[in-house]
Amino acid sequence: MANTLLKTFSITTALSSAILLSAISSNAVAMSPFQASYQFAYNGKNLGTATRTLSKSGNNWTYVFAAKAAAIASATETSRFSFANGQIISNNFSRNSKILVHNDTMTINFNPSTKTINTKKKDQARSFAWKAGALDELNAELQVREDLKGSGLKSSYLIADAKGLDVRQFVKKGSESVKTAFGTYNTIKVVLSHDNSSKSSTFWLAPQLDYLPVKMSHDDGKASYNLTLTAYKN
Template sequence: MTKNLSKALGITTATSAVILCASLSSHAFAMAPFQASYQFSYNNKNLGSATRTLSQQGNNWTYKFAAKAGGIASATETSQFNFANNKITSQKFTRSSKILIHNNTMNINFNPSNKTISTQKDDQKRSFAWQAGVLDELNAELQVREDLKNGNTLQTRYFIADAKAVDERRFVKQGTENVKTSYGTFSTIKVVLLHDKPERNTIFWLAPKLDYLPVKVTHNDGKSSYGLLLTGYSGKTN
């Protein structure tokens, strides 16, 4: 259970690209800082809380996800990146999680100058070829959101780096759905992240009214499931 709970606390997601003219993208559809809070659940039991925070300093952006499950477990993920012309350029990704006395860490450094991506998961270090447009597990969600905002179209493929390699992923729109939260009821776009294994699925409900923020996220992995449900938001609205 502790292994699955660690994955649950590290829940992240996904999003990238029809480019509008520069004046339009820098105005109504520009990426904007925000903070959101969530109820975290594991196997349909409310265990704790989580936050998503996007901050900006010039063209440098930081996206942070943090979750706690009582005094049992905690996890933090941070993505640093640049953003221009509706495209994210990854710089660095870090993850740390703690279950009781067990700690796990992962770091990814994107190095376009020497065309490599360097990773370290706990004590295991790797390096593999860099390629343009590669995202991390956290900022992929932001890229999907920007793609939906700027044309309502998702890319056919998203390339996401993990500790071992760059994997090709697909995000698929599955219509619209109303989602009720303690913060309000929202009309959402339902987006599914396709996994290699049929028993796994991750679903995001993105609310256009809240700048395509995920107001609900669920992940099923065989016998375990976990999710997030919005409890508060401060940021851009449409």
Template sequence: MAHSAFKTLGMTAGLTTAILLTGMTSQAFAMSPFQATYQFSYNGKNVGSATRTLSKSGNNWSYVFAAKAAGLASATETSRFTFNNGKISSSSFSRTSKVLVHNNTMSINFHPSSKTISTKKDNESRSFTWKADVLDELNAELQLREDLKGSGLKANYYLADAKEIEARKFVKQGSENVKTNYGTFNTIKVVMKHDKPGRETIFWLAPKLDYLPVKVSHVDKKTSYALLLTGYKGTSN
């Protein structure tokens, strides 16, 4: 259950449309390194913290999500990719998680030369036929944020996980002021669509912080998880 929470909240997408709401101002920043910290809650109770860190070396980028929950669980996800002309090209993704004494690992490697995408979850390996523009659950957030600053969202985004490549859709649902420990932000509210009933994931994105998600909420029937911004170092408007 905790592993599911980390996986869902790891993908915090800067997701919406390039047309901003009346009264909101923005500037089309180029993608740049940043670090954000969050409070992590489970069923309404604060249980830990999380960080997102984007860094680069030349044109090689690394995006890391790390979370801890009260010493009982932890997870780290890392996405590596290149970025040219507003477009992310995935290189690799990895996840390690620990819940009590149980450890899990998952990796994805993108092979454009052989036109394959390979995955491994614990001891199970799979290989998929290459599909253009496939993202992982972390760099998808960054691609969507760049699209938001450019021509707007695509109809679907294709994401690779351990078992398949699947299309994801995101829907804008207006604006909302969100109060965090780092300040109050005018945000755009976006919902990620799920196929399973009883599931809902919502992102609150702050144009002032280059469309960083300042709040994320995921509900899975009677269970809920959330992230709320506590600190930020990076581009701001």
């Protein structure tokens, strides 16, 4: 149970950062701070809550995703970056998760000056080549949002994990009405493509809330979980 929950929390935070904003807004607005709260459910049972918070100081931005399931598990991801000419410049990323007495950590440091990305997961350190546009699991969501407000969605995005840069792709699957504790919204449905056909990840984005994800779900064939919006402010 503990290992399954740990994996669930890791996937949840990772996927949260990859959510797409799937329509170009004709009235584009600048990226701005916000906070959103969610109900976290595992295999249909509500186990805890989650928040995502975007804040800034000058041109230093911080994006945080935090989730907690009662006294059993918790996870926090933090992305720090700057922003210029519609492009996010990644600085560093960290993830900390805990299941009962078991802890897991990961850090990613982006070094464009030396063209390297340095990572550390538990005690395993790695270094690999930096590439222009490299993002982390959280700020990728924000970059996609800005792209859609501008020239449009890219065909793929480079997202760093502990071992290297992954190419991520998403597919728009029409629209759908979603009821949440914070209200009912007409949403754009987006599906994350997986190499493993038994896995599915789906996101519902509300144009009314500047394409905020109001619902997310993941099913790996053995277990499922979802996040549903409960509060939002900007």
